[in-house]
Every structure is written in structure tokens, then in C-alpha cells.
Amino acid sequence: MPLSPVLARVPRLLGAAAGAALLALAAAPSAGATIEPFETVTIDPTGLVAPDGTLTLSGTYRCLGGNGPVFVSSSLQQGESHVRKGVGGTSAVCDGADHAWTNTDKADPGRYRPGPVRVEATVMELSGSGLPLPRFHAVRHQDITLVEG
Numbered sequence: 001m002p003l004s005p006v007l008a009r010v011p012r013l014l015g016a017a018a019g020a021a022l023l024a025l026a027a028a029p030s031a032g033a034t035i036e037p038f039e040t041v042t043i044d045p046t047g048l049v050a051p052d053g054t055l056t057l058s059g060t061y062r063c064l065g066g067n068g069p070v071f072v073s074s075s076l077q078q079g080e081s082h083v084r085k086g087v088g089g090t091s092a093v094c095d096g097a098d099h100a101w102t103n104t105d106k107a108d109p110g111r112y113r114p115g116p117v118r119v120e121a122t123v124m125e126l127s128g129s130g131l132p133l134p135r136f137h138a139v140r141h142q143d144i145t146l147v148e149g
Contacts, residue, residue: 038096039063041072041121041138048149053109055087056149058102061123063137066094068127070137072101078117078146085112092123094137114148 041061048056057074070092075084088103101121122139126132 039123039137041101041123041140043074043119043121043140043142043144045144047076047117047119047144047146049112049114049146050149051109053107053111054104055085055107055112055146056102056104057087057119057121057144058100059121059140060098060100061092061121061138062096062098063092063094063123063125064096066092066125066137068125068132068135070094070123070125072103072121072123074103074119074121076112076117076119076146078112078115084120094125112146114146116143117146118142119144 039062042059044058047058048054050056055076057076061072063070072090072092074087074089076087077084085105085107087105090101090103092101093099118141120139120141123137125135125137127135
């Protein structure tokens, strides 16, 4: 019995998704990656978690020379879980000045609780012709405290 047209495309779609993931990993900054010292991102020592599950993280950033769209992304993880929750993304301006960023996203109510969390913030530019490739301006990992807000 022949496969339906949709099922026949699944291996090709999975291959494309795997290729995109590998490309993103290859472009990620390694331990020896050079990020300019005047390009920074900070994370405020407290974040907010609302009773409805809304998460809010914030900090500052500074970057230079964005030729493509630039974003400040953030994620967090809590407890022993190795699962990271992406928390929004903010457009960034790379003019060498300090700017504030605030990212908000909603999780299932009760999934994240007040207390310690590990946060990652990244200033990333999509650059290149054709397929946009990530260029990292600044990355920071920091332990902070979620408070009810």
C-alpha cells in the first residue's frame, strides 16, 4: 500500500529540520568564540512570575554594527530540569549605547515558582545573504531569583 503524500514527505522534512538545527549549533558561540568586550548583555538579579504563569526577565545590552535584524533573547530553567523555557525576544538597536530590554512570555500556571532560576540572555543578529545566519554580539548566563509579581 503506498504512503500518503504527506507521510512520504516526513523524512525530507525531518532532514531539513535536522540540518537547520545543526547549522544553528555550528553558528553558536563556542568557549573560545570572540565576542567584542564593548558588546555586553546584563540580566537583572530578579525576574517576575505571575500567578497566571507570565514570566518577565529584564536587563541591559550594548552592541555595535548590526547590519541585519538584532534581538535580545532570553530563556530560563528551574530546579533539576534541563529544559529551558524561551522567554520572549526584543528588537535591539546596535548603536554602542546602553539600552534596557524586557522579555515576557507565558508558561503554564504553576510551572515556574518564586525562587532560584538559571537565565541565559543573548544579543544575536541575523546576517548574511540567502539563509540568515546568527551572529552573536553578547551572551550571559546568570542565576537570578524569580519573585511573584
